[in-house]
Amino acid sequence: MSVAAVIDAPAGRQRRVLPGFGLTMGVTLTYVGIIVLLPVIALFLKGAEIGPVRFWDIVIAPRTLAALRLTVTAAALATAFNALYGLLMAWVLVRYRFPGRRLLDAMMDIPFALPTAVAGLALTALFSQNGWYGQLLAPAGVSVVYTIWGVAIAMSFTSIPFVVRTVQPILEDLDPGLEEAARTLGASPFQIFAKVIVPAILPAFLIGTTIGFARSLGEFGAVIFIAGNLPMKTEIASLLAVIRLEEYDYNGAAAIALTLVAIALVLLVLSNWLQSRLTRRRVPA
Amino acid sequence: MTPATAPAALAPRPDRRAQWLLVGLAVALTMFIVVVPLIYIFWRALSEGLGVFAQNILAPDTLHAIWLTSVVAVITLPVNLAIGIAAAWLIARFTFPGRKLLLTIIELPFSISPIIAGVCYLLLYGRQGLLGPVLAAGDIKILFALPGIVMVTLFVTSPFVAREVLPLMQAQGSEQEQAALTLGASGWQIFRLVTLPNIRWALLYGAVLATARAVGEFGAVSVVSGAIRGQTNTLPLQIELLFNDLNTVGAFAAATTLTLIALMVLVVKTVIEGRTR
Numbered sequence: 001m002s003v004a005a006v007i008d009a010p011a012g013r014q015r016r017v018l019p020g021f022g023l024t025m026g027v028t029l030t031y032v033g034i035i036v037l038l039p040v041i042a043l044f045l046k047g048a049e050i051g052p053v054r055f056w057d058i059v060i061a062p063r064t065l066a067a068l069r070l071t072v073t074a075a076a077l078a079t080a081f082n083a084l085y086g087l088l089m090a091w092v093l094v095r096y097r098f099p100g101r102r103l104l105d106a107m108m109d110i111p112f113a114l115p116t117a118v119a120g121l122a123l124t125a126l127f128s129q130n131g132w133y134g135q136l137l138a139p140a141g142v143s144v145v146y147t148i149w150g151v152a153i154a155m156s157f158t159s160i161p162f163v164v165r166t167v168q169p170i171l172e173d174l175d176p177g178l179e180e181a182a183r184t185l186g187a188s189p190f191q192i193f194a195k196v197i198v199p200a201i202l203p204a205f206l207i208g209t210t211i212g213f214a215r216s217l218g219e220f221g222a223v224i225f226i227a228g229n230l231p232m233k234t235e236i237a238s239l240l241a242v243i244r245l246e247e248y249d250y251n252g253a254a255a256i257a258l259t260l261v262a263i264a265l266v267l268l269v270l271s272n273w274l275q276s277r278l279t280r281r282r283v284p285a
Numbered sequence: 286m287t288p289a290t291a292p293a294a295l296a297p298r299p300d301r302r303a304q305w306l307l308v309g310l311a312v313a314l315t316m317f318i319v320v321v322p323l324i325y326i327f328w329r330a331l332s333e334g335l336g337v338f339a340q341n342i343l344a345p346d347t348l349h350a351i352w353l354t355s356v357v358a359v360i361t362l363p364v365n366l367a368i369g370i371a372a373a374w375l376i377a378r379f380t381f382p383g384r385k386l387l388l389t390i391i392e393l394p395f396s397i398s399p400i401i402a403g404v405c406y407l408l409l410y411g412r413q414g415l416l417g418p419v420l421a422a423g424d425i426k427i428l429f430a431l432p433g434i435v436m437v438t439l440f441v442t443s444p445f446v447a448r449e450v451l452p453l454m455q456a457q458g459s460e461q462e463q464a465a466l467t468l469g470a471s472g473w474q475i476f477r478l479v480t481l482p483n484i485r486w487a488l489l490y491g492a493v494l495a496t497a498r499a500v501g502e503f504g505a506v507s508v509v510s511g512a513i514r515g516q517t518n519t520l521p522l523q524i525e526l527l528f529n530d531l532n533t534v535g536a537f538a539a540a541t542t543l544t545l546i547a548l549m550v551l552v553v554k555t556v557i558e559g560r561t562r
Binding site for chain 1: 397500501
């Protein structure tokens with residue numbers, strides 16, 4: 001990145017009219033460098049220091065594998081529920097008018113607004129043996145607290161808004177004329193849904209589920225209350241990383257953290273790719 | 286097949302039952318997973334009466350946690366505002382090589398889970414971390430103390446203000462600011478009299494979101510704080526501590542304060558959205 005290239009670029013010269021370039025550039029770079037980049041670089045340096053063989057040994061150690069498997073499985077369960085529930089909520093909120101609709105819409109923001117520790121506390125107490133839900137489930141022999149189901153429920157709660165809030169605007173913008181046309185051409189409601197609505201909302205729906213899945217994988221606060229955190233059974237991967245840190249096993253912590261970052265990165269690239277497809281599709285309209 | 290008359294096509298009768306079924310299902314599920322947990326927080330906190338509730342809130346460790354969380358919020362708010370404005374101004378008003386990369390880095394904390402952020406901070410500043418020996422030599426305490434808690438909170442909250450302000454500044458363009466420049470306004474005057482009035486609602490909204498997050502952050506802070514009772518325990522950590530002490534009612538009492546803040550944020554959001562539309 002040479003300075004000459006900046007000055008030569010016609011757009012650069014035209015835009016550099018306003019004051020404050022040097023100041024905002026200096027402040028932003030310094031701040032982002034110290035607060036964001038330096039710690040992330042520390043993680044990658046630590047990871048590089050471990051070496052591929054030991055890194056692999058840490059990742060495939062039984063306890064790490066069990067934690068990763070639990071995290072991914074529970075996140076998948078949570079995402080499956082949120083995909084269906086989110087789609088239902090987006091549909092109901094956009095297509096139907098009924099009393100209390102705006103309140104129901106506002107409820108969709110609660111999971112983001114509520115601190116995760118509070119959510120974890122409330123869900124754990126609700127599902128524990130003497131909680132409101134736990135009392136109902138106990139006679140059926142179902143226990144949620146300290147099981148993978150509890151982990152999945154906590155993950156699901158904290159990532160509820162993703163699918164709803166990505167699908168909702170697309171559904172709102174959808175031209176009703178398309179459905180009209182399909183109907184006049186003799187399409188059944190199911191055909192209209194499958195052939196008109198689904199293709200329109202699919203990219204947004206996939207972005208919502210992908211980001212929601214990523215969020216579930218990284219969820220910590222809500223999960224550790226309800227999980228019970230038994231090694232090999234209900235211990236999530238990010239907690240294991242913290243435990244390794246507390247044992248001064250920095251290599252173990254770095255390897256697990258890097259694995260989680262790598263998964264998150266893949267999901268981020270996937271959602272960005274979907275996003276670019278989505279915008280390309282929307283431009284001609 | 287319905288006849289192609291417009292009213293019939295707009296309001297097909299058989300959909301009615303499906304509609305109520307879907308609305309009913311949506312309401313029931315939302316009650317189950319969102320509304321009941323919300324109500325349960327207050328119910329459980331007050332389950333042993335107002336007196337016990339007040340006692341729990343006023344317990345010295347809980348009060349200290351509220352104090353520490355307030356201190357963190359008061360420090361992070363102005364920093365987030367300043368950095369958010371600087372980053373938005375830089376990216377919206379200038380083109381330079383690496384602009385997209387910088388934007389990606391600014392938004393990076395959104396894709397790194399807070400708990401990993403905490404791990405990163407420990408790997409950097411911890412005793413065996415990258416800068417650990419330097420800090421030990423200089424007797425500088427970052428981890429398990431206020432500086433670490435504040436820094437990791439800044440990591441987690443740093444994209445909020447820029448994310449609200451940047452799209453708005455890009456959409457508004459810089460014509461007004463350039464006009465002010467040709468009329469002889471200084472940089473500070475341009476910002477205060479032209480830019481700031483245009484972005485104030487987005488700025489306020491971003492600040493509210495960042496502060497709410499700073500107050501409620503758990504994962505990142507739990508790694509770097511060391512959770513020393515009455516010293517480095519923020520309010521969300523205090524909730525976990527009370528819960529582990531089997532003082533569930535106390536934990537819920539502490540949780541009500543955070544829940545009320547969350548509900549206030551939602552009200553502010555609704556008001557601001559009403560203003561900007």
